[in-house]
Amino acid sequence: MQATARARSNIALVKYWGKRDAALNLPAVGSISITLDQLWSDTHVQFDEALTKDDLLLDGHRQEQQSMRVTACLDILRELAGTKLRARIESANNFPTAAGLASSASGFAALVAAADAALDLQLGPRELSIIARRGSGSAARSIFGGFVEMHVGVERDGTDSYAEPLLDRQDWPLHVLVAITARGRKEISSGSGMTQSASTSPYFEAWVKTHPADLDAARQAIFARDFDHLADVSEQSCFKMHAAAIATDPPLLYWNGVTVDCIHAVRALRRRGVPVFFTNDAGPQIKAICEASAVNEVQAVLADIPGVLEVLQTGLGPGVEIR
Ligand code: PMV
Numbered sequence: 001m002q003a004t005a006r007a008r009s010n011i012a013l014v015k016y017w018g019k020r021d022a023a024l025n026l027p028a029v030g031s032i033s034i035t036l037d038q039l040w041s042d043t044h045v046q047f048d049e050a051l052t053k054d055d056l057l058l059d060g061h062r063q064e065q066q067s068m069r070v071t072a073c074l075d076i077l078r079e080l081a082g083t084k085l086r087a088r089i090e091s092a093n094n095f096p097t098a099a100g101l102a103s104s105a106s107g108f109a110a111l112v113a114a115a116d117a118a119l120d121l122q123l124g125p126r127e128l129s130i131i132a133r134r135g136s137g138s139a140a141r142s143i144f145g146g147f148v149e150m151h152v153g154v155e156r157d158g159t160d161s162y163a164e165p166l167l168d169r170q171d172w173p174l175h176v177l178v179a180i181t182a183r184g185r186k187e188i189s190s191g192s193g194m195t196q197s198a199s200t201s202p203y204f205e206a207w208v209k210t211h212p213a214d215l216d217a218a219r220q221a222i223f224a225r226d227f228d229h230l231a232d233v234s235e236q237s238c239f240k241m242h243a244a245a246i247a248t249d250p251p252l253l254y255w256n257g258v259t260v261d262c263i264h265a266v267r268a269l270r271r272r273g274v275p276v277f278f279t280n281d282a283g284p285q286i287k288a289i290c291e292a293s294a295v296n297e298v299q300a301v302l303a304d305i306p307g308v309l310e311v312l313q314t315g316l317g318p319g320v321e322i323r
Contacts, residue, residue, distance in 0.1 A: 001085070002046035003117035007109035007142045008317035009039035009095065011176065011279055011287050013234040014218045015241040016137050016150065017190075018198045018208065025134050026161050028198065029211040030152040032218045033141045034289070035169070036176055037317030041103065043091040043110035045118045051086035058091050058107070073112055073135045081119040095312065108135030109142035113320040125319065129162040136191075145169055145318035147222050149215070169316035172225050175295045178312040179286040179302045181258035190282035193245060193252045200249040207244045214240075227291060231270065231277035234289070238279045245282070254282050258307035262286035265301050274298065 010033040018028030054071045056063045063070075074087055089111060093103050112132045116123050123131075125143050133140035140162060141148045146169035153161030188196075198204050214237050221229035245252040259280065266278040266288050276290035276298050290298050295313065302311045 001048075001118050002044065003114045004042060004044040004323045005110040005114035005117065005320055006040050006042050006323055007106045007113065007139075007320040008035045008037060008145070009041075009103065009106040010035045010138060010141050010148065011281065012138065012141075012237075013230065013279060013289070014211070014214045014237045015281075017194045017241045017244060018204060019137075019194060020152075021156070021158070022195065024158045025137060026158050027133075027137050027150065027152055028208055030215050031138075031141070031150045032166065032215060032222070033138070033148050033150070034174065034176070035142060035145045035148060035317045035319065036314045037169075038312065038314035039093075039095040039106065039178075040317075041091055041093050041106035041110045042323070043089060043107065043114050045111065045114040046088045047083070047085040047118055048088055049085055051088060054086050054089065056089045056091070059093060069108070069135045070111060073108065073131055074115055076131050076134065077112070077115045077119055077121060080123075081121055083119065087115065087118075104136035105138035105142045108132045108139030109320050111135065112139075113143070113322060117322045126162050126164065128320070129164075130158065133158070133161060143320050146316055147172070149219065165319075166219065167222050169318070172222070173292060173315060175290050175292055176314050176316075177288045177290070177295070177298050177302055178314070179258075179262050179288065179305070179308045180310040180312065181256055181262065181286065181307055182284045183309065188252055188282070193248070193254075193282050196250075197244050197248045197252065201244045201247045203240075203244040203247050207240055210240065211237075227275050231275075231289075234279055235267075235277050242280070252282075254284060255280070256284045256307075258305065259284045259286055261305050262288075262302060262308065265305055266298070269294075269298065269301060 014032040016031035147167040
């Protein structure tokens with residue numbers, strides 16, 4: 001009754017920000033992401049009759065708060081398997097945790113896949129995506145590799161709110177450089193940030209209203225391998241999400257000065273014809289997405305910006321794997 005899974009982190013090009021149902025963790029908007037090859041969580045799950053509650057170790061540290069979401073995901077799987085056994089979960093990330101690098105995405109995707117294997121449930125990827133969503137909205141996308149779309153869904157029970165693959169990673173092998181501009185945990189999690197935005201940001205309504213057109217444009221750009229159009233819609237989606245976040249009361253400003261320097265540098269490169277654009281989530285790190293031909297130049301430019309601590313490089317990754 002044990003298994004280990006590896007799931008990769010992903011970054012959204014068209015962002016998820018806002019929930020239509022907090023209990024079921026249903027998103028207010030759909031999203032489109034790419035799965036990253038070199039940023040992963042390895043999660044080992046072992047069901048054990050000696051345990052009285054689920055026990056979560058994240059990078060060697062016991063987690064009390066995160067455990068509630070872990071238990072919520074495991075409860076769904078336990079019910080399907082007809083067991084009450086509690087689990088020991090050991091999860092390790094090979095990248096900075098909770099600094100806007102979507103560790104919850106890879107972590108919950110790996111958790112659900114490992115627990116499914118440990119219980120021998122053999123659920124399909126769509127069912128795993130629906131269950132991973134309960135842990136973290138972005139985790140629903142990390143079940144799959146390459147380019148992925150998360151559907152907002154209309155059903156109250158969330159049965160149509162799942163991710164599915166859009167395009168294989170081999171079909172458009174983009175690269176991602178992650179500029180680390182700060183270490184340590186962020187102050188406001190994306191989950192509580194988006195909930196505050198939805199209730200206080202005057203721009204939240206416009207964010208939701210203008211979102212479907214961005215999803216359509218990004219999907220078309222991906223199917224056509226149209227870099228410039230994907231760049232335009234992704235950067236706009238990112239700016240719109242942060243506009244809604246910044247206008248939240250109290251404000252959510254996830255950027256530091258170096259984050260902004262990186263945004264300018266990436267946009268200056270693209271003005272010079274280099275195929276690169278940026279995105280950024282609920283943290284200070286910048287992700288630069290580029291064609292293979294531009295990797296070295298983008299790496300050099302980002303590494304040269306004062307305050308950039310490290311630049312990680314990755315291609316696009318596969319979906320969750322049992323190891
Ligand atoms: O999956 P969560 O609940 O951590 O939310 C992720 C939100 C963003 O990273 C800001 C955007 C996204 O779509 O990944």
